[in-house]
Amino acid sequence: MALAYKRIIIKIGSNVLTLDNGMPDLARIGHLVEQIAEIKKQGKEVILVSSGAVASGRSLVQVSEKFDAVASRQLLAAVGQVKLINTYSELFGRFGLVCAQVLVTKEDFRDRLHYLNMKNCFQILLQHDIIPVINENDVISITELMFTDNDELAGLVASMLNADALIILSNVDGIYNGNPKDPGSEVIREIDHAATGLSSFITTQRSQFGRGGMLTKSHMARRVAQLGIAVHIANGKTENILPRLLQETVVNTRFLPSKAASGKKKWLAHNENNAKGAVHINPGAREALFSSRATSLLPVGVTGINGEFLKGDVVKLLDESGALLGLGIAEYGSDKAMEHMGEKNQKPLVHYDYLFLYPEPTDNAVK
Numbered sequence: 568m569a570l571a572y573k574r575i576i577i578k579i580g581s582n583v584l585t586l587d588n589g590m591p592d593l594a595r596i597g598h599l600v601e602q603i604a605e606i607k608k609q610g611k612e613v614i615l616v617s618s619g620a621v622a623s624g625r626s627l628v629q630v631s632e633k634f635d636a637v638a639s640r641q642l643l644a645a646v647g648q649v650k651l652i653n654t655y656s657e658l659f660g661r662f663g664l665v666c667a668q669v670l671v672t673k674e675d676f677r678d679r680l681h682y683l684n685m686k687n688c689f690q691i692l693l694q695h696d697i698i699p700v701i702n703e704n705d706v707i708s709i710t711e712l713m714f715t716d717n718d719e720l721a722g723l724v725a726s727m728l729n730a731d732a733l734i735i736l737s738n739v740d741g742i743y744n745g746n747p748k749d750p751g752s753e754v755i756r757e758i759d760h761a762a763t764g765l766s767s768f769i770t771t772q773r774s775q776f777g778r779g780g781m782l783t784k785s786h787m788a789r790r791v792a793q794l795g796i797a798v799h800i801a802n803g804k805t806e807n808i809l810p811r812l813l814q815e816t817v818v819n820t821r822f823l824p825s826k827a828a829s830g831k832k833k834w835l836a837h838n839e840n841n842a843k844g845a846v847h848i849n850p851g852a853r854e855a856l857f858s859s860r861a862t863s864l865l866p867v868g869v870t871g872i873n874g875e876f877l878k879g880d881v882v883k884l885l886d887e888s889g890a891l892l893g894l895g896i897a898e899y900g901s902d903k904a905m906e907h908m909g910e911k912n913q914k915p916l917v918h919y920d921y922l923f924l925y926p927e928p929t930d931n932a933v934k
């Protein structure tokens with residue numbers, strides 16, 4: 568049965584777009600563009616998150632090893648992004664389609680004004696039937712300012728635009744239940760919010776030109792699926808992968824979406840870096856929050872407060888060992904929270920509507 572997604576984010580990893588020698592694989596890019604054109608004909612909206620700037624830069628400039636890695640990456644990305652977007656523009660043009668370049672940094676998701684500017688820009692592009700082609704602005708995003716990888720960026724875009732699905736194209740058929748190179752391993756077809764132990768299957772091994780690896784992909788995928796967006800990890804090198812995935816006739820890993828979350832929870836899910844303080848909770852509170860009932864965090868389950876926060880600030884929720892369980896918006900400041908810590912019959916410190924819990928807390932401890 569065909570998957571009835573209307574708005575789809577497609578993320579293409581460097582490895583899909585790159586030949587073994589590090590040069591861009593123009594035939595592959597062409598084939599992906601052709602598939603996207605076919606999907607567009609079906610009336611779907613497509614937003615592309617494409618890596619490949621550095622790889623494209625390599626085909627134009629040779630950088631001597633005496634330059635440091637950061638400067639070399641800036642050089643290759645600055646030159647390569649021009650070539651990458653020109654390639655897309657030319658290839659989409661053959662199908663009568665127009666694409667646009669959107670380069671973003673992590674800061675753009677933190678600053679509310681930048682966030683809204685970005686959202687408005689995507690809206691106007693989509694209203695005009697234009698395909699946004701997004702990449703990190705590698706020229707200014709350096710080390711700690713960088714996204715973990717473009718998978719993180721794609722997850723943020725998917726939640727910002729309330730997409731129906733996020734398709735991550737990598738160089739593997741999906742997440743295997745063992746080493747992908749081991750003939751005994753199989754692709755896990757479906758992962759739901761309650762699945763546990765996923766991280767034990769995933770090695771830290773990355774593809775030749777990849778940045779984050781499969782573990783960061785799976786963390787992001789679970790987080791996005793929990794917000795109500797389906798996430799697929801599939802092989803971008805497989806012929807006709809996109810139409811076949813949408814027709815459900817090809818192997819891939821699908822993270823089943825939970826019930827759609829509110830806009831506030833979607834925003835919260837990606838605001839760990841904005842947290843002003845942290846709240847430690849006891850095992851009873853943790854159990855209550857993770858139960859199937861909608862539960863707010865009451866001061867009676869709070870065992871410690873770190874940092875200073877005000878009403879409305881984002882706070883981290885930690886268990887007694889310090890593992891990150893989720894994020895919430897404080898209903899009152901840290902002074903009052905300290906005062907009522909451990910007390911019964913007090914107002915919730917975090918209301919359920921403003922609470923986002925990470926799936927599988929044990930997996931998060933390895934972050």
Ligand SMILES: Nc1ncnc2c1ncn2[C@@H]1O[C@H](COP(=O)(O)OP(=O)(O)O)[C@@H](O)[C@H]1O
Binds near residue numbers: 738776
């Ligand atoms: N259990 C697993 N299943 C699938 N791939 C895995 C697993 N564990 C590790 N990997 C590695 O993750 C890689 C894909 O991640 P990454 O290098 O970030 O790719 P991309 O460039 O597409 O973002 C695979 O090439 C594979 O080597």
Ligand SMILES: N[C@@H](CCC(=O)OP(=O)(O)O)C(=O)O
Binds near residue numbers: 580618644
């Ligand atoms: N922004 C970089 C890609 C960074 C990245 O995350 O790559 P990948 O892990 O292959 O998706 C580039 O365009 O070269």
